[in-house]
Amino acid sequence: MTTYRELFRASGVFRIVVSQLIARFPAGMLSLAVLIHVEAQHDAYTAAGLVLAALAIGQAVAGPLTSRMFNRFGMFRVLGITLSIAAVATFSLALPDLSVPMYGLIAFIAGVATPPIQPAARSLYPSLVAPAMRTRLFAFDASVQEVIWIIGPVIVTFASLTIHSALGIVIAGLLLLAGGIWFLTIPQVRRAVSEPPAGRLGKVLASHALLMVCAVGFVIAAATAMLEAALVAIFGHGGIEAGLILALLCISSLVAGFAVGHAELTRWSLTRRLAVLAVGLGLAAMSTDFWWILAMGVVAGAGVAPVIAAITHMTSTAVAPGDVAEAFGWSTTAQLVGVAIGSSGAGLLIDEFGGQMALAGAAMxxxxxxxxxALVSQGQPERDRHDGDSGRPRRVWRVQRLKA
Structure with missing residues (x-):
């Protein structure tokens, strides 16, 4: 922890990390809150899954576009406008008795207007700390994000299942506003000037490393989205079992992230870390007993933050500095598409076969x-680029090509 404490001696790091953490709490709350609220209104998990898909598709469409707008309109202006629209749309999702298409439309608007706070923060990190500290900062950021998934589901399951189905959405909207406004008041954000992009929109996807990041992000997001829906379906309304399992899973992820997230990546790092998640989910799907799923959730959680730490660092080093925000936008988009497909797929499986089948789907x-x-293994870093004026080589991650 001494190593991580050194990060906060740099000006602005603490405020940026904490404010964007608060602003991003809806990421760990809104999907579950909308699932519970829409299912309560229409008594169908399929309907709730379709609304979640609309939310995630909106976020996926917006990810690269809004991040790239930093270069044209400035980070402060883009974040301020999107934050205002997203807050109004989020609160509107809490309205009762709307039709599924109307919930879907509002969710899509909320998704499109989601402020790109995470890409903004992560594009600022390299300018806040020395090159030698960047891997640790990205690892810390990826690990501390697990607080969202520890506290968020517990808040939602308690507020939405025991008080009112819409309360979780309202709380998510308030946290979005509070954290977003704080983030906008930070001097480094107000004065941020992005470097011009190296090419047209989408050119960053020529990076093999970024494509690998997007694929892995899709997988982990789809699996966790299916897990969330499965737990709610298995343990039903009126209890907090689902929230407790998700909270313990994320505590496990947090601990694992701090323990190994900053370690140097090797060819098989992603394979091993994803394997931990797969084993935990596979074993969890063997039974619907609460204590069994809780224990296997802890196993699965140990793979989450280490994977996120790896793909976050890979994203920051895979493209030119002016394209980092867009690269994070594409990475986020891939994860949100995973959420959309995972949520809607889980809804169908739950309505047709039950929650245990959705849990098995997450494992698959x-x-x-x-x-x-394993097939497209992550290669060793090549030391052929440098970080600015530091003179230190910058790691460039490339996906090893398959040999015929």
């Missing part, structure tokens, strides 16, 4: 991710 998605990481 994770296994597919392990196979992908």
């Amino acid at each position: 998605v994770a296994v597919a991710g392990v196979a992908l990481a």
Whole structure:
């Protein structure tokens, strides 16, 4: 922890990390809150899954576009406008008795207007600390994000299942506003000037490393989205079992992230870390007993933050400095598409076969991710680029090509 404490001696790091953490709490709350609220209104998980898909698709469409707008309109202006629209749309999702298409439309607007706070923060990190500290900062950021998934589901399951189905959405909206406004008041954000992009929109996807990041992000997001829906379906309304399982899973992820997230990546790092998640989910799907799923959730959680730490660092080093925000936008988009497909797929499985089948589906998605990481293994970093004026080589991550 002494190593991590050194990070906060740099000006602005603490405020940026904490404010964006608060602003991003809806990421760990809104999907579950909308699932509970829409299902309560229409008594169908399929309907709730479709609304979640609309939310995630909106976020996916907006990810690269709004991040790239930093270069044209400035970070402060883009974040301020999107924050205002997203807050109004989020609160509107809490309205009762709307039709599924109306909930879907509002969710899509909320998704499109989601302020790109995470890409903004992560594009600022390299300018806040010395090159030698960047891997630690990205690892810390990826690990501390797990607080969102520890506290968020517990808040939602308690507020939405025991008080009112819409309360979780309202709380998510308030946290979005509070954290977003704080983030906008930070001097480094107000004065941020992005470097011009190296090419047209989408050119960053020519990076093999970024494509690998997007694929892995999709897998882990789809698997966790299916897990969330499965737990709510298995343990039903009126209890907090689902929230407790998710909280313990994320505590496990947080501990693992701090323990190994900053370690140097090797060829098989992603494969091993994804394998931990797949094993935990696969074993969890063998029973619907609360204590069994709780224990296997802890196993699965140990793979989450280490994977996120790895793909976050890879994203920051895979493209030119002016394209980092867009690269994070594409990475976020891939994860949100995973959420959309995972949520809607889980809804269908739950309505047709029950929650345990959705849990098995999450395990199968994770296994597919392990196979992908093994087949297109992450190569060793090549020391052929440098970080600015530091003179130190910058790691460039490339996906090893398959040999015929």
